[in-house]
Amino acid sequence: MNKQVKIFPSLRVILVALWCAMGQLLVSEIIDGEKAPENSMxxxxxxxxxxxxxxxxxxxxxxxxxxxxxxxxxxxxxxxxxxxxxxxxxxxxxxxxxxxxxxxxxxxxxxxxxxxxxxxxxxxxxxxIPLPRSEIHLGDNTKCYVAGWGFIKTGGGVVNELRVVDVSVINPRVCREMWGGVPDNVICAGGYKTKKGFCQGDSGGPLVCDGTAVGIVSFNWEKNCNYPDKPNVYTDVSKxxxxxxxxxxxxxxxx
The missing domain is CATH 2.40.10.10 (Trypsin-like serine proteases)
Known part of the structure; x- marks a missing residue:
């Protein structure tokens, strides 16, 4: 979406839902990561x-x-x-x-x-892996990681060996602006100002911060794993x- 276009707040979530219905929001994979160490995760x-x-x-x-x-x-x-x-x-x-x-x-x-x-x-x-004990509010740039067996490049396929990549939490306001609105109770991390993040195949995996599963891989932008300025979105487990x-x-x- 052209960032110059203004979107009325009341339409934001509706537009995100429409993108989903048109197949623009898809499941996900690990990009710019590495093989996870043996016997970890x-x-x-x-x-x-x-x-x-x-x-x-x-x-x-x-x-x-x-x-x-x-x-x-x-x-x-x-x-x-x-x-x-x-x-x-x-x-x-x-x-x-x-x-x-x-x-x-x-x-x-x-x-x-x-x-x-x-x-x-x-x-x-x-x-x-433990879940949060109460509702959390992650600070901007908090360092976390996401892992999975998904694609490692656009148009690729799932991999046999688990891969992991570190990602940073993105300010919710920035995430909403880049998407033109996001659902309630989500965390944004990776996929914005970085090549690191997820794409097809990793949906459902955890966003792990300080040893705790704080998020669930939900959606990114299209089948593009080269990461335009659309942050990766996770369900906020604590909510x-x-x-x-x-x-x-x-x-x-x-x-």
Missing amino acids: LYMASLQSKGGHVCGGFLISEDFVMTAAHCQVNLTRVVLGTHNIKNVDEGKIRYIEKMYKHESYQNVGTGKDIMLLKVTELNNKLQT YLPWIKTILKRTKRSE
Whole structure:
């Protein structure tokens, strides 16, 4: 969108939703990153269909994986506790028992892009990552990182080995201006004044700041991984803590 065009505030979220509907907002990949060190980030999850890797996710408890709501596309299984998703033994495969998509989710342009997956019982203890304990407000330029198995170049394909890249948090006002409006309860980081960020294939993965999963990869701009001035957008996990706790408690009561 031409930055010279003025957009009335009341139309901003509507326009973001329309871009989504037209296929302009797409799922994502790691750009300008590097292979993750072995035995690190073993909380990372590869959400798969019969055709292979679809989205990322992250293990938050012994039987729950967090991801993006827009990743609900023919998912059949989750691979946990490995960096290389090409050769996976049965011990690292978990099957999805139930999906809990946020009830108000419509599309990435209107926000609430968050989902919990209840997976089959784990026979071995795997690494989890903590969530924020209360609502957070990240400062401008806070250093974080995002990881996944997505593309490493425009028009590429998913990779077998986990990759990671560091990104900096972008001021919310700047993010809104660059997009012409964004959904409520999001964090912007990477993809603006830098080549670092995500693109196709990493949706649902975590934005990690100081060892805590604070965001969920939601959307970027088109299929362009060369990064025009459109910040990468993540769901702000801390804004959904009551919803998350309700799902986890409801599941325990039903067992």
